[in-house]
Amino acid sequence: MTGLRAASLGVPFEPVPGFVGTDLPATADFRTVKDPWTGEEIYVVPALRPRWALLHVQEADARGNARILGSPGYDLLMAAAADQVILTAERIIETEELARTPELTGISDLTVAAVVEAPGGARPGDCPGHYDVDGAAIRRYLEAARTAEGLAAYLEAER
Amino acid sequence: MLHRIPAALVRELCRQGRRGLRLSKPSPSYDLDLLCAAGCLAEVDAGVASLESAFGGALPGYRRAVEAGLVRVREFS
Numbered sequence: 001m002t003g004l005r006a007a008s009l010g011v012p013f014e015p016v017p018g019f020v021g022t023d024l025p026a027t028a029d030f031r032t033v034k035d036p037w038t039g040e041e042i043y044v045v046p047a048l049r050p051r052w053a054l055l056h057v058q059e060a061d062a063r064g065n066a067r068i069l070g071s072p073g074y075d076l077l078m079a080a081a082a083d084q085v086i087l088t089a090e091r092i093i094e095t096e097e098l099a100r101t102p103e104l105t106g107i108s109d110l111t112v113a114a115v116v117e118a119p120g121g122a123r124p125g126d127c128p129g130h131y132d133v134d135g136a137a138i139r140r141y142l143e144a145a146r147t148a149e150g151l152a153a154y155l156e157a158e159r
Numbered sequence: 160m161l162h163r164i165p166a167a168l169v170r171e172l173c174r175q176g177r178r179g180l181r182l183s184k185p186s187p188s189y190d191l192d193l194l195c196a197a198g199c200l201a202e203v204d205a206g207v208a209s210l211e212s213a214f215g216g217a218l219p220g221y222r223r224a225v226e227a228g229l230v231r232v233r234e235f236s
Contacts, residue, residue: 001185028233125161
């Protein structure tokens with residue numbers, strides 16, 4: 001999360017609190033810098049700048065302006081960190097409809113490369129206002145993914 | 160975790176047989192597991208990664224890929 005935030009802000013790295021005395025920093029190439037005010041060492045993590053953010057939203061216009069209803073989770077952060085965004089949306093709506101409540105438009109078309117209308121595109125996960133997590137479908141996936149053949153059949157069936 | 164995941168898009172990446180991808184996501188779940196199970200991923204940057212507790216919590220496809228050395232994991236904050 002911190003690495004994506006650094007990318008979203010356009011800075012090369014960002015300090016993170018804690019981790020001192022744990023093995024975690026060595027696993028992910030955390031490094032330390034000296035706080036220029038206090039002289040204390042602090043861990044920093046590098047910016048993570050993905051090429052693409054792939055997001056599913058409730059509503060977008062054809063240009064890629066989009067709004068997320070309910071918790072955005074980390075999606076707005078991922079959109080800001082990545083070079084470009086690919087959206088799937090429950091519904092494509094008119095720009096005028098978005099413009100009536102512009103404060104809800106969390107993703108602007110500036111970095112959106114593609115938008116696809118894909119109702120049900122978050123299943124078996126949830127999409128607030130449309131559907132909840134589908135527990136039976138999650139269990140069906142887990143069962144199918146136990147073998148390569150099962151997974152291939154699952155991917156063909158879930159189009 | 161299972162909240163507005165781009166599931167249909169991820170399934171299409173799997174069907175297209177994409178390889179060598181790097182996933183950077185704070186709390187992935189089904190998407191991470193599926194990309195691992197389908198052999199699409201080479202690297203993962205993630206914090207917590209899990210299905211929700213109702214489904215046993217763990218991500219078996221992710222676990223298998225990491226244990227087999229197929230995926231390099233960096234756990235950032």
